Amino acid sequence: MDEISPSSLKTILHSKRANIYYLEYCRLLVNGGRVEYVTDAGKKRLYWNVPIANTTTLLLGPGTSITQAAVRELAKAGVMIGFCAGGGTPLFAGTSGVADFYWLSPQSEYRPTEYVQGWMSFWFDDVRRLQAAKAFQVMRYDKIAMTWRAPGLQKVGFRPDRDALDGLLRESKRAVQAMPDTQSLLTEEARITKALFRMAASAVSYGNFIRSRDGDASDPANRFLDHGNYLAYGLGATALWVLGIPHGFAVLHGKTRRGGLVFDVADLVKDALIMPQAFISAMRGDDETAFRNACTDTLIKNQALDFMIDAVKAISSEFKVTIQNP
Template sequence: MGATPATRPTSTPRGLARVGDRVSFLYLERCVVSREDNAITATDDSGVRYIPSATIGVLLLGPGTRVTHQAMSVLGESGAGVVWVGEHGVRYYAGGRALTRSAGLVEAQATAWANRRHRLEVAREMYRLRFPDADPAGMTRRELLGGEGDRVKAAYRAEAARTGVRWVRRTYDPGDFAAGDTPNQAVTAAAQCLYGIAHSVVVALGCSPALGFVHSGHERSFVMDVADLYKVAFGIPAAFDAAAEGPEDIAGRTRRALRERIRAAGLLDRAVADIQHLLAPYRRADEEAAGGKAEDGTDGGVRLQTDRDGTVAGGRNYGAEGVW
């Protein structure tokens, strides 16, 4: 008999798949999700499927799914996001742990977030990433939000014209997914997937989902920020492609269309690079120089802060003679 989950060694960052090497998302429904060794299993009337947990970016659990404690344990240990989704509205819950043990990025995120001017600079850089033809330098919050709204509305109109789908306006009832027309249901399904992917990447990099630069006040504000970077380029086109084929299984076809676009474009690698780019100006000089590595080469060694805004190695006691 194999070791129990409690006695198996914890996975290390070196032993886990890079975010960019993972499947962007996997959707399961009407099955029981459990664990066997370091894989999860999905069991339904047709049999058992084995899925290596470290290859998943985010797992979307649809209607009729049940998941065991052991499965959640290995998914969290592997840094995979887990999102419950429903047929009527978005039911969202995510879990996981960072693939890095370094706090470098979340410290940089907090540094940028805590300074009003820096927070606006990050918001402007996000706008630049979304719309490369724009120059947001000097734009106010109102101008950024107004410009974003106009461009997203234009994207809806352009995709409707490209696909021949009738589009009136964006409508979404959080309590009733079926209340929207076919293209609105498709847009909602695409957004649901992008939020899951963004949450998975944010958590895997050790960042805080809550500290947003455009969105604010929500436990997933930064997740929404990151997901919106890819709404126009990935989410909206996939949604309209699916809507153009008709209303049948619109959520499922949207997920498949979006997943193919994500795979072809290497979106997970891009999301990692974009987050690192956004936060790079705010990383500590000593942490950046160390690359987030401890003295023994492991990822994210614990260090102690000094009075001079530096750090010294942890794991030892310092007397009064120490340099602080």
């Protein structure tokens, strides 16, 4: 079989790719020029193809191994690889409930420079960086307002109080614009997130809900929130890789925090898309696989990766500092 060139593998834009894969108890290798994963069924070995040219993120769970040749082919196709524990939660999660990122980014010297140059031109300016963080929050609120009202969510039993939702988002938008620094903005983010949790729980008649940051296995909504958030992190990491912006240059989650920008970008869709699905699946009695499938369908239907990429491009362009030559 003729070797497939990297350029031919990248003909499908990342924002148009359809798949996030989670694999466990298998081995990834190259077989006949294709990346496949192998599972054992008694004395048989079963081979399944991974359509790498149409894949954005690959999560490798427990019991997996991957060959150097498979990593090479995945890198050619620009696939983000993440190692995680069962259910899609990364193995090396911090005790505070915030993950340390162990993503393997494809190596490429040919990613665009326009967006990282725009990003870096404003990032060292505290005022502009705060303005960018506020812009992210406004985009996040607009996404929540649009998706939480969607007829599809109404049909599956997610019915938030629209007046309360509109009032909450309107009030927080005003508060965000008045915030003098990043710490104040983080405080407001925590406040509205708690309010959204209460509203989402009420929207499905879930009862009392307390967000647990230590992986509370007894509460399905908490488990699903952790699980779904890591899918959003994978998309956020992919969006930044596509645009060539390093993960450490956060605008809200701390200048010194590794991977902070991934959190900023993932927040654009976490509350809007993951949170409703977590409560819907918890009420429905879904298992981890059913929830993960529902999440990936939701992310694809709502063009989450497109939205992330466009948001980062807009921020990079809007706050770019033009340096005048003397």
